[in-house]
Amino acid sequence: VRCEVVAIGTELLLGIITDTNSSWIGEQLALNGINSHFQVKVGDNFQRIEDCIRTALERSEAVICCGGLGPTQDDITRDVIAHIMGGGMQRDDAIAEEIRRRFEARGRVMSANNLRQADVPVGAMPIPQMPGTAPGLVCPIGDKVIYAVPGVPSEMRTMMEGTILPDLRARSGLTDVIRSRVLKCWGLSESGIAEMLHDRIVELDESGHATIAFQASGIEGIKVRLTAKARDEETAREILDIEEALVRPILGEAIFGVDSETMETAVIDALGEQSLTLAVAETLTGGILASRMTQADPEMQIYRGSLVLADPGASSPHASDLPAPQRAFQLAEQARQELRANIGLAALTPLPAEGMAPGTVIMAASIGGQDIIEQVILFPDRARMRTYSVISVLDFLRKTLAAA
């Protein structure tokens, strides 16, 4: 089964909203083994929406229409689909009742317009998941199908996962379960990982049990995605477990997390396990590290905070008598003491006078006053250095904790 996506809304064409729904849907279709060759954006215009859907139905077996299911006069996706199905529209009393109930529950007054959302093309079935007031639709056209989902990303995702992906898989005759697991890596290049895993990939290609793919994701590192196809959930998980156990020793400590884990949560977890707390001096990362850590640890029980300040070595002629590694340690120690943590962390760039390679970043940790110092070389432009040094310095701490 091939499936196209038609994203509907004039605000998408005008660039007022960026269409991220199609990207997400495209990723999900790929993960489920369904091809998607075209994805289109079209405005709130009856004729043009109709043209897009008809063209899509000619070259594919399924079309997902995203958006235009709201209560206003602009929202005409339902009407266009009813026209294509050729049977008019009828009000679904159960949906009308449900919409009424939701307005009452929120203490809001429902306008007559809102009941338009309960109008369903004859022959279409409402999607049972209905997180908002816009019902989704499954609309069979001969042996092909149009799905309609709201443009609100969370509502769209719920319907995709609950109804559309399983239906597409059934239509594709895919009774197998496809599951994947992402191993997130830092400190290796994409080509380096490809080389390290080369033999494993060849073996898998021959066995057909699972696949491995890579995806460079900027400061999120490189994602190694293991995908297994199996007759049921449990078997798929077993294949992924076996595969992960084979891949881990090859990539070693470069793997910092699995699936939704991030470098921040990896560091917070490692600190938590050893009952340690952390404070950071951010002369280079300028608060970016703090903004990520406070999101991962909002109660700040483990991450105790940051001192965001200008590098004192760069301004005072006095402090700059110390070489960069000692200055970095001094900053780490200052953060540790002022914010009363077990570990202090700092990253800075050497002064031009120190003659180190452009892009050099010195990272220092004070573990209860004991110094650990390392350096990396990053892209020498300031913006990238700021963001990449955040994950570099967290990775440095993660490896330091693992070695302890």
Place this chain on the structure above:
Amino acid sequence: VRCEVVAIGTELLLGIITDTNSSWIGEQLALNGINSHFQVKVGDNFQRIEDCIRTALERSEAVICCGGLGPTQDDITRDVIAHIMGGGMQRDDAIAEEIRRRFEARGRVMSANNLRQADVPVGAMPIPQMPGTAPGLVCPIGDKVIYAVPGVPSEMRTMMEGTILPDLRARSGLTDVIRSRVLKCWGLSESGIAEMLHDRIVELDESGHATIAFQASGIEGIKVRLTAKARDEETAREILDIEEALVRPILGEAIFGVDSETMETAVIDALGEQSLTLAVAETLTGGILASRMTQADPEMQIYRGSLVLADPGASSPHASDLPAPQRAFQLAEQARQELRANIGLAALTPLPAEGMAPGTVIMAASIGGQDIIEQVILFPDRARMRTYSVISVLDFLRKTLAAA
């Protein structure tokens, strides 16, 4: 002239990259009075790219192809366009030389593949702006036109602004200049602004000199866009100047910036004018404010830094004897003193025991030890409170400085 966008690249369909180029192009086309009714994503497949371009040429006068101009075998946009133009491909020696020169300048070795980028469909003209190694193309097809630009956003934008938008405007017979200016506002609702500007909008509609439009932009506030159409640049600027002078007194101090100015740059500028420095205690904003301020003032000459820490009032039973406004002031004063600035700033949420409305944020400034305290009520969920309090507290400081 109607202009469609065809974004080319399998990674766009798979959701590995989100297509933000089409949104930006759509916005620019709209600002230049050019209609764009369809925007399509298609993978790196010759036949399917050809189908998309042919369909677009049937219903529109211009097509912008974005992506697929790189040096690898996947990059086939040039080949498809040459096929549609019907005249084959020929190497452009000047471009080949330029590509060679750029590789040498960076000290890199050029592979033979890279010269593919110098192959130009017969009848096409290279776009003079060439910020990377992928040349853009203007390809006339009868009285219609295909433009090809690289998928790298900065390269695409340079070519759009330097060649494609002027060419489209000339093709549309739009000899008028369209210019716009964005007034960024904070502290008013979209409907409030619409009401305040209602009379002005009616007058403009009648005069036809300029238009006013609004766009809510989350934590960037509400953008009020003034657009003028005139016979030349200077006249357009004059109309915008007059219009801005009429709108400013109506919206008053809600306007914090123009065009690319942000709340951060507005605050930095206001501090700079009064030769003041700033330090911030971030118990609530958790480093988000710092990460934005250090981007606006990387040398940290005016913004001196932040203390990112847990609200001491929330943990110590001692400090919480003080009511929230005093605690906020105490934090502001602590940041001011520790980071040696003229002004200290802080924002915090009251403790549950203080019984204030959910979403209440207390903002305090210490101006050389003098306290100024205010409060706002934001969405009570943590993530939104964190981000919205950043701009709220900066706006509080901006207004405080303006009143001084």
